[in-house]
Amino acid sequence: MAAAPSSLASSHLTRLAAAVAAPAAPQQLRLRCSRRRAQRVVAMAGSGKFFVGGNWKCNGTKDSISKLVSELNAATLETDVDVVVAPPFIYIDQVKNSLTDRIEISAQNVWIGKGGAYTGEISAEQLADIGCQWVILGHSERRHIIGEDDEFIGKKAAYALSQNVKLIACIGELLEEREAGKTFDVCFKQMKAYADSISNWANVVIAYEPVWAIGTGKVASPEQAQEVHAAVRDWLKTNVSPEVASSTRIIYGGSVNAANCAELAKKEDIDGFLVGGASLKGPDFATIINSVTSKKVAA
Numbered sequence: 001m002a003a004a005p006s007s008l009a010s011s012h013l014t015r016l017a018a019a020v021a022a023p024a025a026p027q028q029l030r031l032r033c034s035r036r037r038a039q040r041v042v043a044m045a046g047s048g049k050f051f052v053g054g055n056w057k058c059n060g061t062k063d064s065i066s067k068l069v070s071e072l073n074a075a076t077l078e079t080d081v082d083v084v085v086a087p088p089f090i091y092i093d094q095v096k097n098s099l100t101d102r103i104e105i106s107a108q109n110v111w112i113g114k115g116g117a118y119t120g121e122i123s124a125e126q127l128a129d130i131g132c133q134w135v136i137l138g139h140s141e142r143r144h145i146i147g148e149d150d151e152f153i154g155k156k157a158a159y160a161l162s163q164n165v166k167l168i169a170c171i172g173e174l175l176e177e178r179e180a181g182k183t184f185d186v187c188f189k190q191m192k193a194y195a196d197s198i199s200n201w202a203n204v205v206i207a208y209e210p211v212w213a214i215g216t217g218k219v220a221s222p223e224q225a226q227e228v229h230a231a232v233r234d235w236l237k238t239n240v241s242p243e244v245a246s247s248t249r250i251i252y253g254g255s256v257n258a259a260n261c262a263e264l265a266k267k268e269d270i271d272g273f274l275v276g277g278a279s280l281k282g283p284d285f286a287t288i289i290n291s292v293t294s295k296k297v298a299a
């Protein structure tokens with residue numbers, strides 16, 4: 001799909017406004033998806049591994065995390081999935097020392113630059129020092145509760161990547177923004193802030209997380225998620241490069257669970273998930289990881 005964001009916006013905004021109530025995939029979009037599927041086969045074969053992250057947020061105790069780690073260590077996981085969990089900072093070392101190396105570790109935040117006199121902050125150098133390979137940035141809870149803005153998030157992203165900490169870059173619209181037909185505008189603005197700061201996308205995964213779906217039990221329909229993922233991929237194609245658009249994984253987050261993951265995973269542009277609540281239950285998280293099998297069948 002080669003249309004520029006501006007031309008996409010006029011045709012999609014009307015559909016997006018109605019999509020919450022009537023999420024059927026437009027025929028036109030399906031046709032464009034078929035073309036893009038063919039175009040992406042080569043790129044996905046090289047670098048597009050399914051990716052599932054578990055964001056534990058501010059949950060857990062030493063005991064509950066020990067139980068969760070035991071469940072994850074005992075789980076049978078499909079091999080062709082990148083799996084990452086993000087414990088609260090204070091438990092990262094415990095998890096790092098007890099969790100199978102099959103699963104990588106992410107932080108949920110990081111300081112904007114080099115460490116020093118920044119009370120309460122954790123630097124990217126410190127994450128790398130303890131073997132924490134990833135960081136989640138731009139999560140809606142940090143945007144809308146803590147008040148982080150696009151520029152601040154972009155600078156954090158650039159510094160983390162410069163220290164070889166890989167990035168899960170979150171974007172997503174509020175319910176009122178979706179209802180006002182601004183979903184694409186919001187997501188593209190958030191994408192631009194990342195693109196202004198990122199020169200190498202090899203270590204970046206984008207997480208589309210509509211805020212209205214986070215922790216609400218109201219998951220986006222597969223068609224709603226696919227439509228935004230496809231638009232974000234087109235944005236990357238137009239504004240970064242076709243190669244980055246093809247190779248960058250775009251994962252979905254927001255009320256993903258063991259029951260709904262398979263249908264979402266079948267969608268062409270959904271390359272995995274960022275999971276909150278359901279990642280706190282080992283067997284459920286394993287089911288979500290293993291939903292890659294639905295993707296293989298759909299492909």
Ligand SMILES: O=C[C@H](O)COP(=O)(O)O
Nearest residue numbers: 055214215254255276277
């Ligand atoms: O980072 C994860 C998202 O905020 C999704 O959370 P949730 O699965 O609890 O809705």
